[in-house]
Amino acid sequence: MLKQQASSQNGAVSQNNNQKVSEMIDNYRQAKGNDEETAVNLRQAILQTMKDNPHLLEQRDNVTFLAHEIKAEEIAELNWDSPDHMVEFSDSLYQTRFKNDEFAQQLRQHATILLRRALYHFEEEEENLEKMFRLMRLVPTYLVDQNEELSRLRYRANAYEIRRVRRSRRSLYGYLFLQIILVLLVFPFLFINAENGRLQNQVEQLADVEIGDEGYQLLSYSEGVYWAVITAASIGYGDITPTTTTGRIIAGTLGTMGVITVGILAGLVLDWITPRQIP
Structure with a gap:
């Protein structure tokens, strides 16, 4: 009974967040080109909500907005709780069910830059290299091969493993x-x-x-x-x-x-x- 209530509450919260983001996206599109200050504030609010609720990436409109309207650097520069949080969101971008759509390349770029920023945090301290190594094993090989910085981090992680x-x-x-x-x-x-x-x-x-x-x-x-x-x-x-x-x-x-x-x-x-x- 308690599990059903908790599941029902989580579903209600998720639905409210989806509705909230949808409304903000609509308001952003109306404000874009007319009221830049409002548009910028709405962009930040949308990003913050998505950052705190990765399940919102399951909605096509949200992912479309993220791919077409948001630069990868904007996501990486958000105030993340921890590198683990950045990796979790990056993984959500990689695993989105719309990854084969026409904007898949933008999503992969967003995820790659965010993941790279997270890996930098682990690279700074020797005791975090084990976590960086494990994360690097989760990154798709083709992304590492296409990105010079990720290739460098892969080399660093492999060197740590040899040691x-x-x-x-x-x-x-x-x-x-x-x-x-x-x-x-x-x-x-x-x-x-x-x-x-x-x-x-x-x-x-x-x-x-x-x-x-x-x-x-x-x-x-x-x-x-x-x-x-x-x-x-x-x-x-x-x-x-x-x-x-x-x-x-x-x-x-x-x-x-x-x-x-x-x-x-x-x-x-x-x-x-x-x-x-x-x-």
């Missing part, structure tokens, strides 16, 4: 190197000393408690490495198992770390090492 991939690769290699050190050196050492009782005794002395585990086992370094690799890979043959409380804690930690590592690598390795491309 991002290089940083990600370094992080990935560092993470893998750390995992190798842990699995081949640290965890085997801890597990061997836990199972032969040395680490267990140290824990009991430091904590001033007596764990009381029995059944210590003597393992070689090669057996410790074998156990660590099998545990980290979540295989767990069971031929070497922890017999002490400390050893079980170490085994649980390594097993959990192995599962997390495999999950992370499976989900991110392709994105980390493969650069995305802007067509």
Whole structure:
């Protein structure tokens, strides 16, 4: 019920805005050539209303007015709330259902200039380049090829992506190197000393408690490495198992770390090492 009421209210607001813009367009056409000051004020009011209500671009008369009467620079120089708002309106121009009509070229020019202005905002700061890259992937290829500035921004976005991939690769290699050190050196050492009782005794002395585990086992370094690799890979043959409380804690930690590592690598390795491309 509430959804129906909200939908009904939105429809009423949309209809009121359409009627309001239609009246202003009619008044503008009457004032044009007779009262330039009134015509200029009406142009600004129409633009402001369309800017705040992109759905108005679904009406043919509104789009016709925008294509024939408004210069692209006028739209770009409006007081936009944010670059995201500019991109949203630009996308509405690209996606208008009248884009194949005779004034499609003017609409594309409006959208391109507005999008370019929005992208400039993202280009100024390094942390916004990711957003600029994603937006550039949405721009039709033929528009980028035809516009020198958009081509430059595409090059800048692709250069950012190459740097991002290089940083990600370094992080990935560092993470893998750390995992190798842990699995081949640290965890085997801890597990061997836990199972032969040395680490267990140290824990009991430091904590001033007596764990009381029995059944210590003597393992070689090669057996410790074998156990660590099998545990980290979540295989767990069971031929070497922890017999002490400390050893079980170490085994649980390594097993959990192995599962997390495999999950992370499976989900991110392709994105980390493969650069995305802007067509």
